[in-house]
Amino acid sequence: MTEEFIIAGCLHNDTAAQRELYNRYSPKMLAVCYRYAQNREDAEDMLQEGFIKVFTQMHTFQNKGAFEGWIRRIIVHTCINFLKKYKKFNDSVDLANAGYIHVKEETMPSIMQAKQVSECIRILPVGYKTVLNLYAIEGYSHREIAEMLDIEESTSRSQYTRAKAMLEGILIKKKILEKPKPRFSWATGLKK
DSSP states (O other): HHHHHHHHHHTTTHHHHHHHHHHHHHHHHHHHHHHSSSSHHHHHHHHHHHHHHHHTTGOOOOOSSSSHHHHHHHHHHHHHHHHHHHEEEEEEHHHHHHOOOOOOOTTTHHHTTTTTHHHHHSSHHHHHHHHHIIIIOOOOHHHHHHHHHOOHHHHHHHHHHHHHHHHHHHHHHEEEEEOOOOOOOTTTBBBB
16 A cells, blocks of 8 residues: 555545554554653553544645654654653653763764664653653754743753763663763873
């Protein structure tokens, strides 16, 4: 079945088209849900809620951009609403508990692709994990994240910074990432 045929079938509540759409996109969307969820059961609940919205909002798809991207946006918003509904987003950790580690911005994209890192992201507190996923992976701005999560833009920025620091600490602890070596300064003769 072509994507256009599936969309047309779903618009007419054709169960075969709906099943095909679900079978085609649910594995990728479950992976998206899993990044936001505390456990597999929550991820599956998010996925089910998301696909109900996909099917009921199918008439709003306007063929602007990729169909998969449209589904993904619905799934991400469903995940955020799920976290807010069950007050799971309020879990957070104080920066003092995270420890301070300087994170180089340019290291994040290459690190983010590893499966091991994905598992480490899941260890983060819900607030940190949510902002990190929305900003670094989904590409939302801090302003958009603040609106989605009903928080201040500065809170989104600080949660992201804290998430990166905590993630780097976890990666170093698990020996996935090397601890940055101190730099020597010729001017002072001291390590920075």
